[in-house]
Amino acid sequence: MKLSKKDLLGIRDLTVEEINLILETAESFIEVSTRDIKKVPTLRGKTVINLFLEASTRTRTSFEIAGKRLSADTINISSTTSSIVKGETLIDTARNLEAMNPDVIVIRHSAAGAPQILARIMKQPIINAGDGAHEHPTQALLDLMTIRAKKGKVAGLKVAIVGDIAHSRVARSNIYGLTKMGAHVTVAGPATMMPRYIDRMGVTVCYRLEEAIRDADIIMMLRIQTERQQENLFPSLREYANYFCLNGENIKLAKDDVLVMHPGPINRGVEIAPEIADGPYSVILDQVTNGVAVRMALLYLLTGGK
Amino acid sequence: MDRLLLRGGRIIDPSQNIDGEMDLLIEGGKIAAIGKDIYRSGVDSPKTSVADFKILDLLGMVVAPGLIDMHTHLREPGFEYRETIRTGSEAASHGGFTSVACMPNTRPVNDNRSVTEFIIRRAAECNLVNVYPIAAISRGSKGVTMTEFWDLKNAGAVAFSDDGKPVTNSALMRRALEYASSLDMPIISHCEDVSLSAGGTINEGLVSTELGLAGIPDVAEDVMVARDIIISEFTGTVLHIAHVSTAGAVRLIRDARERGVKVTAETAPHYFSLTDEAVKEFDTNAKVYPPLRSMEDIIAIKEGLRDGTIAAIASDHAPHAITDKEVEFEYAASGIAGLETALALSLKLVTDGILTLNQLIEKMSANPARILHIPKGTLQVGADADITVIDLEKVWTVDPHGLRSKGKNSPFLGWTVKGKAILTIVGGGIKHRET
Ligand SMILES: [Zn+2]
Ligand SMILES: [Zn+2]
Numbered sequence: 001m002k003l004s005k006k007d008l009l010g011i012r013d014l015t016v017e018e019i020n021l022i023l024e025t026a027e028s029f030i031e032v033s034t035r036d037i038k039k040v041p042t043l044r045g046k047t048v049i050n051l052f053l054e055a056s057t058r059t060r061t062s063f064e065i066a067g068k069r070l071s072a073d074t075i076n077i078s079s080t081t082s083s084i085v086k087g088e089t090l091i092d093t094a095r096n097l098e099a100m101n102p103d104v105i106v107i108r109h110s111a112a113g114a115p116q117i118l119a120r121i122m123k124q125p126i127i128n129a130g131d132g133a134h135e136h137p138t139q140a141l142l143d144l145m146t147i148r149a150k151k152g153k154v155a156g157l158k159v160a161i162v163g164d165i166a167h168s169r170v171a172r173s174n175i176y177g178l179t180k181m182g183a184h185v186t187v188a189g190p191a192t193m194m195p196r197y198i199d200r201m202g203v204t205v206c207y208r209l210e211e212a213i214r215d216a217d218i219i220m221m222l223r224i225q226t227e228r229q230q231e232n233l234f235p236s237l238r239e240y241a242n243y244f245c246l247n248g249e250n251i252k253l254a255k256d257d258v259l260v261m262h263p264g265p266i267n268r269g270v271e272i273a274p275e276i277a278d279g280p281y282s283v284i285l286d287q288v289t290n291g292v293a294v295r296m297a298l299l300y301l302l303t304g305g306k
Numbered sequence: 307m308d309r310l311l312l313r314g315g316r317i318i319d320p321s322q323n324i325d326g327e328m329d330l331l332i333e334g335g336k337i338a339a340i341g342k343d344i345y346r347s348g349v350d351s352p353k354t355s356v357a358d359f360k361i362l363d364l365l366g367m368v369v370a371p372g373l374i375d376m377h378t379h380l381r382e383p384g385f386e387y388r389e390t391i392r393t394g395s396e397a398a399s400h401g402g403f404t405s406v407a408c409m410p411n412t413r414p415v416n417d418n419r420s421v422t423e424f425i426i427r428r429a430a431e432c433n434l435v436n437v438y439p440i441a442a443i444s445r446g447s448k449g450v451t452m453t454e455f456w457d458l459k460n461a462g463a464v465a466f467s468d469d470g471k472p473v474t475n476s477a478l479m480r481r482a483l484e485y486a487s488s489l490d491m492p493i494i495s496h497c498e499d500v501s502l503s504a505g506g507t508i509n510e511g512l513v514s515t516e517l518g519l520a521g522i523p524d525v526a527e528d529v530m531v532a533r534d535i536i537i538s539e540f541t542g543t544v545l546h547i548a549h550v551s552t553a554g555a556v557r558l559i560r561d562a563r564e565r566g567v568k569v570t571a572e573t574a575p576h577y578f579s580l581t582d583e584a585v586k587e588f589d590t591n592a593k594v595y596p597p598l599r600s601m602e603d604i605i606a607i608k609e610g611l612r613d614g615t616i617a618a619i620a621s622d623h624a625p626h627a628i629t630d631k632e633v634e635f636e637y638a639a640s641g642i643a644g645l646e647t648a649l650a651l652s653l654k655l656v657t658d659g660i661l662t663l664n665q666l667i668e669k670m671s672a673n674p675a676r677i678l679h680i681p682k683g684t685l686q687v688g689a690d691a692d693i694t695v696i697d698l699e700k701v702w703t704v705d706p707h708g709l710r711s712k713g714k715n716s717p718f719l720g721w722t723v724k725g726k727a728i729l730t731i732v733g734g735g736i737k738h739r740e741t
Contacts, residue, residue, distance in 0.1 A: 012516075091632055111634035112518045113588030132636070133518030172518055195515035 372404025384413025402727025625713020
């Protein structure tokens, strides 16, 4: 089986079969990362460009390691200034990159839809490594992989996603991915962080942490951007933490074997109390490990996988 | 030979309640006669022979008073790479418009006599359509100090608007409404509460939620429509609301009109032709300001057109260069190059039974003329011979190479539409003829 599209732009475009294919491929790559010599020759001679136009050490590093473990040549292009500021449009950038004949482009951009622009004009496969508040498909895939590894399934699980849903690409991709795979998703957060008609995306909406995590199998806490306070999305970090921080007390509402997830980096004490973040329920480090495997799987599958 | 006989077309002139197959005679740039068999009576007259006429046979065609677009962006001076007065005029005449009123958000802003005069002079050189400048309400459209309304009126401006930006200062809006009304000039309001729309790029709804694009809520428009209506009610003066896009605005305007508030409104074809679903693939050609809304809004706008709440259909022609649009959605310029698709898209309202053909022509000709106080929009004998001849049956495809505007930014590219202006006559002169 193969992926039906040349690019990975979002979870929304994927079928359940394709998600399963990616996860199974990723599971087979996990073993590579445990070897003494963590390298296979799969993508030898291929060039992966990591085009990171928005700062992100974690995701970029994860893609870079994924490429290197497959023996690809990985090239990082990073810039925090937007293309507009530089005076070079994304389309110029794309044409320049295309002229260098890479085999796959990974793009992170602060504007929603930027990977779609590249995908439209470039013949090479494009992997979306996060575009604005739109999608972050590799994060959702690694989250699915983590859940599957720990729970043996996704279907039927009760998942709570808590925090700034409106501005979170992780939330969107996970909503698409989890609902496709048959999980029941509840989103929770202050009403100011809940986008309009989110319920029409097939999720249950609530405004209390306790309500969302009751009997949950999985709790995904999202990162809070402190700048959002300027937009009056919440009155203070203190108030947010008082009412939406996952701690040793409220976590008792969830199932005994609940998994706590976070896309990182964590504001300890804001989204998750330190003892939970570093405690037995937390699978945050598994997420990081699985991230490399998922990205290896995608590089492999999108470059023709031989 | 300056006599032109339009023979046998279906003449529709809502200003005189005319609708029937007739002839129309143009002489000296004016409408000289209208009626059945003018041709024969002309021949019968001892002073006239057939050779004195140029005759156009228009059987099966609709002959209407020249269409007027009361909301066009011509971009010159300042943004000639997007459009010039010449290319905009060409686009207008190809779209069936004989007159356009152009918004002042040029560079420099049309906030003083010299810019107004420049536009009028350049339009006269082009000699294609009548161009009526709309001057800014405030200097630089900065919303602080009023422009010299009187002087601008004398220079040829027909209305005032800071279009592109709302007048956020309520006191300035009040004074502008008062001062303009003493000159018998309309104020055209771009209604937007910028604190509610800030950062947004598309309608706030399911599509913005799915795409992760910051939304512009419909209330950003409604709040400002409500404020402007309240001020207009207080001053008792005329207010015109530009590009209505929401159900809430339609309701507010309807209620106000029922109370006797002197408010008129326009909408644009894209607001009754497309929903925000058009943005789904991050198509920047569907990025407009105000944004495309929901199906409920479309239904309300159609109802507003049907019951007369919305008196005019304007294109809000906003041409852009490809480089303004071929960027990330949130950085892309807003607007549709609408002059050449406006008529066909609006004719759909007739096909769909929302408006009669007479009502549509009224909204695209007589009503804009009345709102702007310009002596157009009629086929009365003695009036300027500004005429649009429409082939209702002509089916055509919107193709960027066929558009005369420099702006090819349209979400309607590739659409097959029905109805086209085949002849545009301005002051008795043929400015566009479909071959
Ligand atoms: Zn406007
Ligand atoms: Zn406008």
